[in-house]
Amino acid sequence: MNEAPCLFDQSLLRTRLRRAVNKGAADFLLHRVADDLEIRLQALARSFDTVADIGTPGPHAAEKLRASQRFTHIFRQAPIIETVGQGDWVSLVGATDLVSFAPQSLDAALSLLALHTVDDLPGFLAQIKRALKADGLFMACLLGGQTLHELRDSFAKAEIECEGGLSPRVSPFAELRDLGQLLQRAGFALPVIDTETITVRYATPLALLNDLRNMGATNALIERRKSPLRRKTLFRALELYAENYSDSDGRIRATFECLWVSGWTPHSSQQKPLQPGSAKARLADALKTSEGTL
Numbered sequence: 001m002n003e004a005p006c007l008f009d010q011s012l013l014r015t016r017l018r019r020a021v022n023k024g025a026a027d028f029l030l031h032r033v034a035d036d037l038e039i040r041l042q043a044l045a046r047s048f049d050t051v052a053d054i055g056t057p058g059p060h061a062a063e064k065l066r067a068s069q070r071f072t073h074i075f076r077q078a079p080i081i082e083t084v085g086q087g088d089w090v091s092l093v094g095a096t097d098l099v100s101f102a103p104q105s106l107d108a109a110l111s112l113l114a115l116h117t118v119d120d121l122p123g124f125l126a127q128i129k130r131a132l133k134a135d136g137l138f139m140a141c142l143l144g145g146q147t148l149h150e151l152r153d154s155f156a157k158a159e160i161e162c163e164g165g166l167s168p169r170v171s172p173f174a175e176l177r178d179l180g181q182l183l184q185r186a187g188f189a190l191p192v193i194d195t196e197t198i199t200v201r202y203a204t205p206l207a208l209l210n211d212l213r214n215m216g217a218t219n220a221l222i223e224r225r226k227s228p229l230r231r232k233t234l235f236r237a238l239e240l241y242a243e244n245y246s247d248s249d250g251r252i253r254a255t256f257e258c259l260w261v262s263g264w265t266p267h268s269s270q271q272k273p274l275q276p277g278s279a280k281a282r283l284a285d286a287l288k289t290s291e292g293t294l
């Protein structure tokens with residue numbers, strides 16, 4: 001069996017997150033996504049006994065779970081001890097891509113803004129599926145492929161112009177079209193995928209880079225260039241960003257594409273598609289037309 005390639009320096013990710021938290025993390029995006037989670041929880045028509053928040057880089061999701069009053073027992077698996085938070089939940093620290101729960105021990109599991117840095121997303125989904133009971137809920141929000149496309153484009157053009165080549169500077173992100181297939185391949189039923197684009201405006205591109213640093217979200221690719229970024233390349237990238245992605249007031253735009261995914265572990269009570277040929281009424285009759293008519 002082939003092992004998944006290692007894309008991210010997980011130790012570096014934790015180090016940068018710890019540094020960001022200690023300096024006072026820029027968590028506005030996490031707050032926004034947690035508010036969206038709150039709305040989605042309100043739409044659920046049932047309660048759950050045991051839920052796990054896995055990998056979320058702050059206690060924001062656990063706080064929303066407790067406030068919803070739909071979950072009796074809450075576990076929080078934090079990436080580093082500094083992000084455990086204080087609240088009415090059971091805390092543990094562990095790598096996001098290792099699900100620290102026994103088979104069929106959870107009624108629900110969720111994760112916010114963490115899974116886009118997991119090396120083996122199919123393997124993670126298989127672990128989650130194993131940890132959930134029948135009719136258990138999985139819900140997650142991760143960053144998608146349009147995230148920071150302005151920054152990626154600006155650095156690519158600057159490096160080609162100043163250095164004659166490219167190096168990976170922005171992490172690869174999941175694509176919307178792939179996530180439904182991954183959920184089904186992992187064995188989840190009733191998969192739902194949707195996307196929300198959040199546009200954040202900054203006074204300068206440098207302010208965006210500072211925010212990314214304060215999120216612990218700077219480049220942690222294993223194949224990243226290890227030598228320092230040339231000042232000429234950096235300044236040219238900032239110029240290109242301001243030239244190509246500024247609004248009329250001079251402020252620049254930064255895109256964050258948030259992909260929401262959810263699925264359920266199979267259960268006999270869930271709706272299932274009808275077998276081909278089992279319909280008891282003709283579509284043409286319902287539409288009051290004849291077959292073959294456009």
